[in-house]
Amino acid sequence: xxxxxxxxxxxxxxxxxxxxVEKVTLKSLFMDDxxxxxxxxxxxxxxxxxxxxxxxxxxxxxxxxxxxxxxNYVKARAK
Amino acid sequence: xxxxxxxxxxxxxxxVGVGTEETWDALLAGVSGIGPITRFDASKFSTRxxxxxxxxxxxxxxxxxxxxxxxxxxxxxxxxxxxxxAMEDAGLVVDGExxxxxxxxxxxxxxxxxxxxxxxxxxxAKGPRHAISPFFVPQLIINLAAGQLSIKYNAxxxxxxxxxxxxxxxxxxxxxxxxxxxxxxxxxxCGGSEAVVTPLGVGGFAAMRALSVxxxxxxxxxxxxxxxRDGFVLAEGAGILVLEEMEHARKRGARIxxxxxxxxxxxxxxxxxxxxxxxxxxxxxxRKALADARLDPTAIDYINAHGTSTKMNDATETxxxxxxxxxxxxxxxxGSTKSMTGHLLGAAGGVEAAFCALAVARGQVPPTIxxxxxxxxxxxxxxxxxxxxxxxxxxxxxxxxxxxSNVCLVFGRGDR
Numbered sequence: 001x002x003x004x005x006x007x008x009x010x011x012x013x014x015x016x017x018x019x020x021v022e023k024v025t026l027k028s029l030f031m032d033d034x035x036x037x038x039x040x041x042x043x044x045x046x047x048x049x050x051x052x053x054x055x056x057x058x059x060x061x062x063x064x065x066x067x068x069x070x071x072n073y074v075k076a077r078a079k
Numbered sequence: 080x081x082x083x084x085x086x087x088x089x090x091x092x093x094x095v096g097v098g099t100e101e102t103w104d105a106l107l108a109g110v111s112g113i114g115p116i117t118r119f120d121a122s123k124f125s126t127r128x129x130x131x132x133x134x135x136x137x138x139x140x141x142x143x144x145x146x147x148x149x150x151x152x153x154x155x156x157x158x159x160x161x162x163x164x165a166m167e168d169a170g171l172v173v174d175g176e177x178x179x180x181x182x183x184x185x186x187x188x189x190x191x192x193x194x195x196x197x198x199x200x201x202x203x204a205k206g207p208r209h210a211i212s213p214f215f216v217p218q219l220i221i222n223l224a225a226g227q228l229s230i231k232y233n234a235x236x237x238x239x240x241x242x243x244x245x246x247x248x249x250x251x252x253x254x255x256x257x258x259x260x261x262x263x264x265x266x267x268x269c270g271g272s273e274a275v276v277t278p279l280g281v282g283g284f285a286a287m288r289a290l291s292v293x294x295x296x297x298x299x300x301x302x303x304x305x306x307x308r309d310g311f312v313l314a315e316g317a318g319i320l321v322l323e324e325m326e327h328a329r330k331r332g333a334r335i336x337x338x339x340x341x342x343x344x345x346x347x348x349x350x351x352x353x354x355x356x357x358x359x360x361x362x363x364x365x366r367k368a369l370a371d372a373r374l375d376p377t378a379i380d381y382i383n384a385h386g387t388s389t390k391m392n393d394a395t396e397t398x399x400x401x402x403x404x405x406x407x408x409x410x411x412x413x414g415s416t417k418s419m420t421g422h423l424l425g426a427a428g429g430v431e432a433a434f435c436a437l438a439v440a441r442g443q444v445p446p447t448i449x450x451x452x453x454x455x456x457x458x459x460x461x462x463x464x465x466x467x468x469x470x471x472x473x474x475x476x477x478x479x480x481x482x483x484s485n486v487c488l489v490f491g492r493g494d495r
Contacts, residue, residue: 018144040148042213050209 005078009070012051016044026068052078081260085328085335085493086436088169088321090161090270093420093430094130094314099164102430103437106419106445107466111298113312113421118276126290128297129276130314130421132157148214150227152191153274157317157426158224159231162268166232169321169333171266173233180265182236183225184255185272185319186247188425188480191219192275224272228319236264242425244480245385246344247271248318249428253342253486255322265327270319270429284313287352289389301422302449303386303415304393304457311387314421318429320436325493337436338493340473341372347483354391358399360485365403365475368487374473376404379411379489381444381474383431386415387422394456396477401459412469414462418448428478428486435474435490442470 006026014021017034030036030044045061048054052074056064064070091098094112095105105112112130121127132153137146140160150156162185173181194215201210217223222240229238237258241250248271255267275281284290291310293300301312328335345367347360354361369376384396393415401408416434423430438444443466450463476488 018142018147037149039213039217043148046209046213055208 005074006071008051009048009067009074012047013044013067016040016047024067026066026071028067029065048074082262083325084256084259084339085323085325085333086320086337086339087323087328087333087335088165088171089336089433089436090164090168090319091430091433092132092135092157092161093316093423094132095419097132097135097160099168106416106434107443109419109446109448109464109466111419111448112314113297113300115297116276116281119278121281124281125285126281126292127294128300128312129281130312131276132316135160149217151214152194152218153315154187154191154272155218155224155227157274157315158185158272158319159227161270161272161317161319162228165268165319165321169323171321171323171333173266177265178233178235180236181232181234182255182258182264182267183229183234183238184241184251184267184269185225185228186241186243186251186425186428187221187224187272188242188244188247189273189275189280190221192280193277194218196277196279228268232268234268243484243486244482245422245424245427246478246480246484246486247425247428248430249432249476249478249486249488250344252320252322252339252428252432253344253488256339256342259322259324265324267322268319269322270317270432271426272317272429273424273426274315275424276313276315281313291388299449301388301418303384303388303418303447304397304454304461305450306452306454308388308390308393311389312421314423315426316420316423316430317426318431318433320429320433335493336440337490339488340491341368341374341489343367343371343487345485347485349483352481354395354479355483357402358395360483361396361399361477361479362402364485364487365399365477368475368489372473372489374489377407378473379404379475380471381438382411382413383435383474383476384413384415385477385479386417386447388417392479394454397457397459408459411460412444412462412467413459414445414447416445418450419445428476431476431478432488435476435488439471439474439490439492443468444471
């Protein structure tokens with residue numbers, strides 16, 4: 001399950017930011033490494049919500065800066 | 080003396096072609112760009128045809144990511160395409176001190192209507208959080224066509240959008256001309272863009288009974304000055320020019336298509352949609368533009384008419400030309416390229432200014448197609464059916480918008 005979440009998140013991130021999935025690592029910073037802007041990050045959060053059936057409050061979303069942050073958030077909320 | 084202004088770049092996205100040469104060739108050949116609506120199911124609408132842009136691939140001009148997110152609305156995509164063509168045509172590199180001396184004026188009548196409609200439908204189905212993209216607002220606001228071009232080309236001068244319905248593109252070019260004339264800018268990327276072949280766009284103009292309903296023969300529906308005309312034909316696209324101060328253009332060895340010589344803007348102050356009696360506001364606008372260009376009316380060889388194919392416009396515009404030009408009205412050519420492109424609304428002034436620049440540059444005049452049964456009230460030389468190869472000294476572009484907003488531009492060869 002854990003690996004599945006990581007793969008799924010990486011795939012969504014790659015799709016949203018239109019980067020090859022190989023370039024997406026747990027440490028990838030959205031804005032610095034993947035060249036996303038603040039609006040694209042909002043879009044990503046919405047895509048994650050849809051994919052995992054979650055609602056991510058803005059105060060939580062603001063702390064999400066990397067792929068790893070998303071994976072950890074989803075894991076914690078999925079319990 | 081105000082500074083002189085050259086047209087050094089032209090970019091066109093129209094229902095008859097994506098690209099300047101594609102569009103011009105089609106116009107000279109008298110090709111109609113009007114056909115059945117494919118963008119949405121129009122079967123319940125009273126008008127089921129329009130001038131859609133065909134074969135447009137946004138990723139030729141912008142990245143796939145931008146086409147999906149920050150520039151997903153077609154009115155921005157058309158502006159990016161036409162603006163990029165115009166800048167490549169001009170060969171203008173905006174760097175150093177030129178950056179702050181270069182601006183962008185791109186007008187539109189309605190902006191991102193397609194995005195508004197699609198988002199509203201999604202909102203009903205999915206609720207606000209998941210229906211409304213963070214890129215929603217930057218799709219619909221009209222100045223983002225100009226804004227995106229300024230970002231792409233590092234143009235740090237004045238950047239905004241003229242909004243005056245079907246005059247928007249003409250006003251954008253005219254205002255850009257003034258900035259260069261009076262030394263506030265050396266180069267301007269300017270024109271208009273529109274993309275409202277949508278249910279509300281078509282339905283809205285149909286509700287006004289403004290559109291042709293010749294559903295059985297769309298290519299013959301736009302017939303300016305013809306007795307059997309029955310309304311305008313909605314169309315989409317973009318026309319962008321690069322304007323440049325004449326000496327600046329000459330010093331860098333730019334090719335000068337034409338000179339923009341005069342501009343005027345007036346209001347009818349009469350009615351929201353109907354022209355003033357005898358087209359008083361339009362007459363005043365044409366006279367002011369000729370005076371601004373310091374030209375006698377007899378110097379004009381070609382008028383690219385507003386020529387929408389509505390009963391009111393074409394009769395009134397003909398009368399306006401007779402009043403302004405007197406005996407010369409019967410000697411000049413007055414054509415409506417809308418007979419082929421349809422009415423691009425806020426982009427019309429942009430594409431038609433480009434057509435005037437090309438007409439004077441190349442000595443070619445596109446025809447008015449579908450002019451087969453002359454209206455007794457419309458009895459001038461409308462260049463029916465066939466294009467002409469003929470030297471043009473000066474050409475005029477008219478645009479008249481809802482709200483009684485008029486604009487007139489005067490072009491010459493730049494050789495005086």
